[in-house]
Amino acid sequence: MHVFITGASGWIGSAVVDDLLASGHAVTGLARSDASAAALDAKGAAVRRGDLDDLDALRAGAEEADGVIHLANKHDWADMAGTNATERAAAQAIGDALVDTGKPFLLASGLAGLTDGRAATEDDASPFRGPDSPRGGTENLLLDFADRGVGSVALRFSPTTHGTGDYGFVATLxxxxxxxxxxxxxxxxxNRWAAVHVADAARxxxxxLEKAPAGTRLHAVAEEGVPSRVIAEAIGRAFDLPVAAIPADRVGEHFGWIGGFFAMxxxxSNAATRELLGWTPTGPTLIEDIDGGAYGDGQ
Known part of the structure; x- marks a missing residue:
């Protein structure tokens, strides 16, 4: 299959490109910079220059491919409204290009806000709908395209997709x-965070892409929930630091922009995903990665 992928040189995307190529697929990656283009070329992937604001490039990439994996996101925490608007426009452009083709369209989503007090399952619908909602409501936008002849599949990633080289939320913490x-x-x-190793997420x-029917929600989850205290204790061990509870009224001051997210x-669960795909996560756990030096140490 010829796959067009956005976010192809990012943390998760680069691992997905490697797995796609190893599985015999042809890959075209969206590249904003010369460095990203060179990295893709070195792997044997084709390059389409552009970014998330270049809707013509997104449409053309989708039209020329047999399937699309949309992983890119601006993640501009200082301008979430702008980030969400860009994400909405990008998903809309790709979906419109795929109407009545039956081509798979896989889109990155998340687990925040799905449930209260229990582990979310793949059957739990996202409550976010409309352009002004988190991530521009793109999960529901995507799944609506399933009724228009698009092979829509929502990829719900754990809040930490971890591993050596991760520069995301755990690295920030x-x-x-x-x-x-x-x-x-x-x-x-x-409070707990689901977790998955980046290689397991890519697999x-x-x-x-290969197996999921239109309208599917998949959970890139290996560990159902790691308590935030356990995460903090592992970070404390890694950097030889004391560990302390931060009162609710000081979380924002202490952690900055990530505070509210870390407190969620x-x-x-990953049960339905594992059964549907025959997928078994085998990578290290989050705590094994932190203890093993994936995020550095205090030496």
Whole structure:
């Protein structure tokens, strides 16, 4: 299959490109910079220059491919409205290009806000709909395209897709701990984050491309939920730092922009995904990665 992928040189996307190529697929990656283009070319992937604001490039990439994996996101935490608007426009452009083709369209989504007090399942619909909602409501936009002849598949990634080289949320928490001189956790530390190793997430995406029917929600989840206190304790061990509870009224001050996110409970099941795809995560756990030096150490 010829696959067009956005976010192809990112943390998750680069692992997906590797798995796609190893599985015998041809890949065209969207590249904004010369460095990204060179990295894709070195792997044997084709390159389409452009970015998420270049809707013509997105449409052309979708039209020329047999399937699309949309992983890119601006992640501009200082302008979430702008980020969400861009994501909405990009998903709309790709979906419109795929109407009545039956081609698979896989789109990155998340687990935030799905459930309260229990692990989310693949049957739990996203409550976010419309352009002004988180991520521009793109998961529901995507799934609406399933009724228009598009092979829509939602990829719900764990809040931490971890591994050596990760520069995402856990890396941010590590840096905050080093800057503050203490590894903190919000409140009583019982809120949980689902977790998955990046190689397992990439394998799930490729299996989803190959096997998932239109209208499917997939959970890139290996561990159902790791308590925030356990995460903070591992970071404390890695950097030889004390560990402390951060009261709810100080979470924003202590953690900055990531504070509200770190305080959320985002546990999720992977049972339906594993059964549908025959997918079995085999990578290290989040704590094994932190303890093993994936995020550096205090030496």
């Amino acid at each position: 590590c840096q905050i701990a080093r800057d503050r001189g203490v590894s903190g956790y919000p409140g009583d530390g019982r 799930m995406v490729v299996l989803g 409970d985002m546990a999720a």
